[in-house]
Amino acid sequence: QKEVEQDPGPLSVPEGAIVSLNCTYSNSAFQYFMWYRQYSRKGPELLMYTYSSGNKEDGRFTAQVDKSSKYISLFIRDSQPSDSATYLCAMSGTDKLIFGTGTRLQVFP
């Protein structure tokens, strides 16, 4: 079993939809939870991070962490075609980042 599980998708939604992306994990030592966005043929870029449990909002993006369920989510409101990318969850404890396999999102006009 992988330490971090993420549905690979692809997820195809119309412009304006609310998107929910999720990851589950098994290591209770994880303290930092991140979402990276990767456009095709580019390197990943940090979108949001959360320390421990709770919610964090940044514009159209909301990250949620539920440590009791070992479950993290990223919500995208009013999705745009420019949001089309692969979204990678990542988490860390005391040393390295562990990434999920990424969910490919396609937002069509």
Added chain:
Amino acid sequence: DTAVSQTPKYLVTQMGNDKSIKCEQNLGHDTMYWYKQDSKKFLKIMFSYNNKELIINETVPNRFSPKSPDKAHLNLHINSLELGDSAVYFCASSGLAGGRSYEQYFGPGTRLTVT
């Protein structure tokens, strides 16, 4: 101005050859990384250096040898290339190390194809 740069961007080579990938960051970060991303987009750390010192060395074949001449540069040399080495290799850097290295800046990647 490019923050993390890698050369070359594409590398096509035959099995058994030796090749190097170079990485440079101009962010003033102390920590640099090499990641491998396979065809299914799974991104896995290979090595990490903090101020030229190796701090993470994952279970990687010893054909892979990183080298950090200074804290702004991290190179990756691969000996005796195999078909399974075909992947995209990303360099990254961060201002913090360990678990707090959540904000990592990635280079554009080097797409290695071994034939």
